[in-house]
Amino acid sequence: MKLTKRSIDSLPLPETGQVLYWDDELPGYGLRVTKGAKTFIVQRRVAGKSVRVTLGQYGPLTPNQARKLAVKNLSELVQGVNINAEKEAAKVRGVTLNEAFAAYLDNRRLSPRTVASYQETMKLAFADWGTLPVSTINRTMIERRFTALSAPRSPRTDKDDIPVEGGTPQKPRLATANRHFRILRAVLNFAMEKYSTADGEPLIPSNPVTRLSVLRKWHRIERRTRHLEPHQLKAWFAALEHKPEDSDHRNTVRDFCAFVLLTGCREQEAARLTWKDVNLDAAKVTLQETKNHRTHVLPVGPWLAELLERRQQNRISQFVFPAENQSGHLLNHRKAILAIGADSGVEFRLHDLRRTFASIASVHLERSLSAYTLKRLLNHSSGGDVTGGYVQVGIEDLREPMRQIEDFVLKCAGLRESAPVVKLAVAPAHQGVSLDAAR
Structure with missing residues (x-):
């Protein structure tokens, strides 16, 4: 049968499982019917494997719109493009720093205090990077942010944002900068292993935080030895x-x-x-x-x-x-x-x-x-x-x-x-x- 509004409306909903109906005019274009929904699909073999692509649900998507999508998707499948793999790859490419950080916390066995500390770091040091795809965080960004976070805090100001004289001089934040970027390095190392491109390669080929090691940017911090005599x-x-x-x-x-x-x-x-x-x-x-x-x-x-x-x-x-x-x-x-x-x-x-x-x-x-x-x-x-x-x-x-x-x-x-x-x-x-x- 041809998948039209009339024919689709007449199809019964199964009590369990799913039933597939295929269009007579466009091979590979069909409808998946379950108890709760009717969904347009296309299916074809790519590189010897059957690939099924979901186009959308009947209702929000009309039969005419679905047919046009089906022609486009079947054309790509004929050319050997695995649309599902491409979609997954695009999704992975879009993984943000916030998403990678959340996955990192879920994967690690950390104490509540450590989790709170790491969250504070992401908020204070990398809040504006949170919505960036991790693949876009580069070495230049790392070096510039590390330098900025290492500098002394801005001078104290009054209610009119005018610097206050005679205040305590601010010290460089060397240990704090080191700590922030060690946490970021751990998150990006995790992302390198968790997220892969369509061909199985790491989404992040190398951790950009290594720039700090190569250029010897990490601050040398003397260990505290103070104790009570x-x-x-x-x-x-x-x-x-x-x-x-x-x-x-x-x-x-x-x-x-x-x-x-x-x-x-x-x-x-x-x-x-x-x-x-x-x-x-x-x-x-x-x-x-x-x-x-x-x-x-x-x-x-x-x-x-x-x-x-x-x-x-x-x-x-x-x-x-x-x-x-x-x-x-x-x-x-x-x-x-x-x-x-x-x-x-x-x-x-x-x-x-x-x-x-x-x-x-x-x-x-x-x-x-x-x-x-x-x-x-x-x-x-x-x-x-x-x-x-x-x-x-x-x-x-x-x-x-x-x-x-x-x-x-x-x-x-x-x-x-x-x-x-x-x-x-x-x-x-x-x-x-x-x-x-x-x-």
Whole structure:
């Protein structure tokens, strides 16, 4: 039959499956009928394979319009053009940076904090590139944007957008630029493997961010090594004493700082600690959602156990260190940290406390720790260390080192019989831990 409005309207809808009807006048032109729709199609063999192309649904597309489309598409099929492959290739060529980034996040096992951080990078550094096809992002764009993001921020301005004099000079944003482009490089590397052209070649032949490596544009950033010296611990611990006139938040931050120093754990791992992961009877804590995705169980010393017991008696939340925010746990505590630094005369960041823990564990214990025990304390990955996979360090193997670390810290703080005050040395190279103590 010829596919006309009358003939199409008379065709019944099947209860299940589909029925194909072919036009008598134009070979290869047909109609696919299902329970929910009638759709125009063309079908022909291309390079030995049957290729079926959907033209559109009956209703929005009239029989006359469909017939004209069918003639055009059949002509291309006769010439050996795989229209479906071409459509897919065109779709791939149009993949935008935003789409590639969304696919990257779906494909990767990232913590919520990391996802939020990556999203912030895309918003701050590459928002105007989001709707661009990834194939159009070139090396010149990369180099220019990297240079722009590395420069100091614009001077502070008033409400009339006039620069304000006497403001704090802005520093170049070298580490920030590096970080933004490492994230972009990861997204584009992913896109290179995920998206291919019609002939199977990568949509992006090479990652344009490699321009920064070839031209040696990456900024060299000195690793932070700041940590608390033993002679600073007395004043620092004095500043951790709770003050009745201070808010619960500020006193919580004080306990939080002591916890991070005496466990050496990462800031966010400590912040997310819940009471169900604190076992005071066994004197241990369990840190979930760690950087290397491995549950980290640590024994705690007597002094820290008492601090946790005191907090548990006054608990108001599932979190050990609660806060009044959407997450329910400590997140924004910069002002409280600055206040502790001002009270003690010891300027510090939270990650400095992890470096302090690592230094004490490396240098000041009665008995030298093996590199594997130190890595276990810090929950560092063994990486490519094959031997490390055979050396198993259990929680009880960590209890005595943790007790000694706490003992040394409290002696330096004047909370126990004093210990000799000496300057911390950098961890010996053979123990495989730097003061940077990778986050």
